[in-house]
Amino acid sequence: MxxxxxxxxxxxxxxxxxxxxxxxxxxxxxxxxxxxxxxxxxxxxxxxxxxxxxxxxxxxxxxxxxxxxxxxxxxxxxxxxxxxxxxxxxxxxxxxxxxxxxxxxxxxxxxxxxxxxxxxxxxxxxxxxxxxxxxxxxxxxxxxxxxxxxxxxxxxxxxxxxxxxxxxxxxxxxxxxxxxxxxxxxxxxxxxxxxxxxxxxxxxxxxxxxxxxxxxxxxxxxxxxxxxxxxMRFLGDTNRLGASVANGMADLGGASIAAPALADGKADAYLRPSDLAWSATGGGIPASVERVLDRPDSRRVIAVTDAGDPLEFDVAPEVVVRAGDRGFVQITRAQLFAAE
Structure with missing residues (x-):
């Protein structure tokens, strides 16, 4: 019917x-x-x-x-x-x-x-x-x-x-x-x-x-x-970072991603925990680890960027990361929308 x-x-x-x-x-x-x-x-x-x-x-x-x-x-x-x-x-x-x-x-x-x-x-x-x-x-x-x-x-x-x-x-x-x-x-x-x-x-x-x-x-x-x-916010855990768009690229304060559909100006980047990765050596947004939450199949890292933005993301159980560590958050994918 x-x-x-x-x-x-x-x-x-x-x-x-x-x-x-x-x-x-x-x-x-x-x-x-x-x-x-x-x-x-x-x-x-x-x-x-x-x-x-x-x-x-x-x-x-x-x-x-x-x-x-x-x-x-x-x-x-x-x-x-x-x-x-x-x-x-x-x-x-x-x-x-x-x-x-x-x-x-x-x-x-x-x-x-x-x-x-x-x-x-x-x-x-x-x-x-x-x-x-x-x-x-x-x-x-x-x-x-x-x-x-x-x-x-x-x-x-x-x-x-x-x-x-x-x-x-x-x-x-x-x-x-x-x-x-x-x-x-x-x-x-x-x-x-x-x-x-x-x-x-x-x-x-x-x-x-x-x-x-x-x-x-x-x-x-x-x-x-x-x-x-x-x-994006309603369907699951989401991080939000402010971005600046110019000439089809969005700058997130240490990382740049393509934004061909957005006009120049302010934007918001939304990132799932699985969209982010941790690097101790560079190539991303500078950040400090505040807490690490261990789970059966992963580790949830709670970090804050040097600009003061909180980020949560998951790493594999074997990744060595501790509260107080300095490193870089790398972006593997993101959803971009015009700033609200």
Missing amino acids: KIALKNVAKTFQTFRAVRGVSLEIESGELVALLGPSGSGKTTILRMVAGLEYADEGHIFFGEEDATDIPVARRGVGFVFQHYALFPHMTVGENIAFGMKVSKNKRSKAEIEARVGELLRLVKLDGLQGRFPNQISGGQRQRVALARALAVDPKVLLLDEPFGALDANVRRELRRWLREIHSELGITTLFVTHDQEEALDLADRVVILDEGRIVQQGTPEQVTRSPNSSFV
């Missing part, structure tokens, strides 16, 4: 939550809405679900204008961050609930067969008789997904589905959800503020700020070719 939002807007009292958003989600695509708090991502998801109505614009499911269709008739499955399971019902009863109250009546045998099928799909065979408080948080989230899938939705919507879980469980469920999506091919839209989650899971990432789409593309496109300093 293809979804299309056309110039959709939503205001809550005086707060403009969504500002003229247009977005197409292809049938079978898995799309992440990513952005800081207050960027409009959850409001967009709720409008697609029918839990909120747009003040302006239209939402299409395929060729049908679904803008004013009630949530019960939209054919969506919704998974919330905090599971929203019925505590007095067993796992099996939670999964079966939507089928029992649906207008498309199924026999008891059909419902039981579907529950068993979904339990196998979400790898919870044998747990149908347990109650939600008798299973782990990760298992509860699998039950919530199975319940959403039980009614054969045309569209699957997930609102911060792994936000309440610890990091290791989140990583496991991300891999699992991607496998489920590949198997079922259901059009899926999910909301997250976790960049790693969006980049790991989505076919396409839509980045929002202040109710507007600021960039969208594959994970490779948004990470390798950010179109603004906001996107």
Whole structure:
């Protein structure tokens, strides 16, 4: 099922939550809405679900204008961050609930067969008789997904589905959800503020700020070719250095890099920790090491340039560098934008 939002807007009292958003989600695509708090991502998801109505614009499911269709008739499955399971019902009863109250009546045998099928799909065979408080948080989230899938939705919507879980469980469920999506091919839209989650899971990432789409593309496109300093800062650790551009070259106070697309004048250079290297002998920006943080697979160096700019970067575990060392920070790549 293809979804299309056309110039959709939503205001809550005086707060403009969504500002003229247009977005197409292809049938079978898995799309992440990513952005800081207050960027409009959850409001967009709720409008697609029918839990909120747009003040302006239209939402299409395929060729049908679904803008004013009630949530019960939209054919969506919704998974919330905090599971929203019925505590007095067993796992099996939670999964079966939507089928029992649906207008498309199924026999008891059909419902039981579907529950068993979904339990196998979400790898919870044998747990149908347990109650939600008798299973782990990760298992509860699998039950919530199975319940959403039980009614054969045309569209699957997930609102911060792994936000309440610890990091290791989140990583496991991300891999699992991607496998489920590949198997079922259901059009899926999910909301997250976790960049790693969006980049790991989505076919396409839509980045929002202040109710507007600021960039969208594959994970490779948004990470390798950010179109603004906001996107660069939002997607991961970033260092910023002031630069001066003249004749297609940017001077960063000890290092020069090509800047063919920028006019002469002030600019900002954004550098990921992996974009920088350390040299004890020269060929870069003079700096002093303030701290070294050891990690299982690298060492994070916290340094300050002679101009007073802080820089953080990673070196291999075997690189010998200590607090107080003097040396040079070398630039392997950078993203340049006109100064804000």
